[in-house]
Amino acid sequence: MTIDSNEVVLDVQGLTVDIRTPRGVLHVVRDISLQVKRGETLCIVGESGCGKSITSLSMMGLLPKTATRNSRVFNFLGEDIARADKHRINDLRGNRMAMIFQEPMTALNPAYTIGDQLTEHYRHHKHASAEEARTRAVALLEKVGIASAAERLGQYPHQLSGGLRQRVMIAMALMCGPELLIADEPSTALDVTIQAQILRLLADLQAELGIAMVLITHDLGVVARIANRVAVMYAGQIVEEGLTKDIFASPQHPYTRGLISCIPIPGRTIPGGKLGTIPGVVPSLIGEIKGCAFKDRCASAQERCSGEIPLRKTALGQQWRCILEHEEIAR
Numbered sequence: 001m002t003i004d005s006n007e008v009v010l011d012v013q014g015l016t017v018d019i020r021t022p023r024g025v026l027h028v029v030r031d032i033s034l035q036v037k038r039g040e041t042l043c044i045v046g047e048s049g050c051g052k053s054i055t056s057l058s059m060m061g062l063l064p065k066t067a068t069r070n071s072r073v074f075n076f077l078g079e080d081i082a083r084a085d086k087h088r089i090n091d092l093r094g095n096r097m098a099m100i101f102q103e104p105m106t107a108l109n110p111a112y113t114i115g116d117q118l119t120e121h122y123r124h125h126k127h128a129s130a131e132e133a134r135t136r137a138v139a140l141l142e143k144v145g146i147a148s149a150a151e152r153l154g155q156y157p158h159q160l161s162g163g164l165r166q167r168v169m170i171a172m173a174l175m176c177g178p179e180l181l182i183a184d185e186p187s188t189a190l191d192v193t194i195q196a197q198i199l200r201l202l203a204d205l206q207a208e209l210g211i212a213m214v215l216i217t218h219d220l221g222v223v224a225r226i227a228n229r230v231a232v233m234y235a236g237q238i239v240e241e242g243l244t245k246d247i248f249a250s251p252q253h254p255y256t257r258g259l260i261s262c263i264p265i266p267g268r269t270i271p272g273g274k275l276g277t278i279p280g281v282v283p284s285l286i287g288e289i290k291g292c293a294f295k296d297r298c299a300s301a302q303e304r305c306s307g308e309i310p311l312r313k314t315a316l317g318q319q320w321r322c323i324l325e326h327e328e329i330a331r
């Protein structure tokens with residue numbers, strides 16, 4: 001299929017999300033900007049608790065009631081969805097944008113058959129007959145690699161293995177032909193061989209259908225395998241962003257360097273023969289973070305890291321937030 005790879009499907013500028021809790025307000029997402037183009041996979045990567053899931057839920061309009069979202073720009077296919085009403089968001093969700101969750105059992109209803117769950121949304125959004133919806137459901141189950149698809153329609157989620165349930169979730173997300181697919185740690189709950197199959201399947205479907213995909217992961221190995229671009233999140237901010245090949249070849253932010261040093265890369269010699277770790281924990285998200293959020297864990301931090309942190313860019317579009325010069329950062 002012909003893909004206009006310059007068409008921006010999702011354009012988010014200056015997104016902030018605060019969550020009210022009994023302990024105080026958590027500033028979970030702090031002024032982030034992201035764009036995803038048609039036919040592209042953007043991976044958002046970072047440690048647990050850095051705001052990846054809340055970022056993805058905000059894109060789908062699925063934030064908890066205790067959350068407040070603000071943004072300068074929040075466009076989906078050129079439409080300002082920050083101002084769209086509930087009815088419009090419901091219409092877009094599941095129809096033109098879809099989400100795959102980490103644990104399919106939380107998204108699948110145990111009381112309904114796979115067939116009912118696959119077809120209900122489609123019939124509602126596409127005004128399709130039961131027969132049309134069934135035909136599409138069988139075709140999609142086959143597409144995601146499920147054998148005896150027609151018979152599977154009559155089964156309940158608990159009758160399927162974890163890997164099959166995740167395939168059903170992917171089929172369900174694709175039923176209405178979405179233009180944006182958001183996958184939040186889609187393979188984390190599965191065992192390693194099934195993980196690889198699910199990621200391969202997602203990558204193949206994304207390429208074949210030309211969908212814009214946002215993949216949330218804490219695993220840089222996953223990023224290396226399927227992302228075109230990567231956004232590294234830390235404490236609610238994007239600290240580095242760029243093409244995957246550039247980020248792996250020349251990571252600029254000390255946090256990105258730390259993450260990369262934690263994974264085995266073929267052909268790389270590891271100093272001392274041991275993979276790295278990043279000591280310390282993510283800072284509290286309550287209150288303001290002065291200067292660089294990573295400074296307390298950064299081996300290269302200096303006094304000026306507590307001041308204003310500039311956004312730097314290469315000519316090729318890689319950007320990062322760090323005040324230190326290249327030669328000041330510990331290798």
Ligand SMILES: Nc1ncnc2c1ncn2[C@@H]1O[C@H](COP(=O)(O)OP(=O)(O)OP(=O)(O)O)[C@@H](O)[C@H]1O
Nearest residue numbers: 019021028047048049050051052053054055064218
């Ligand atoms: N409903 C909620 N109420 C209160 N705090 C929340 C809620 N949802 C998320 N948080 C907090 O927001 C922060 C970011 O959470 P988020 O789930 O986005 O992180 P994450 O990077 O996706 O982590 P993980 O990889 O563990 O899912 C965390 O501190 C989390 O505890």
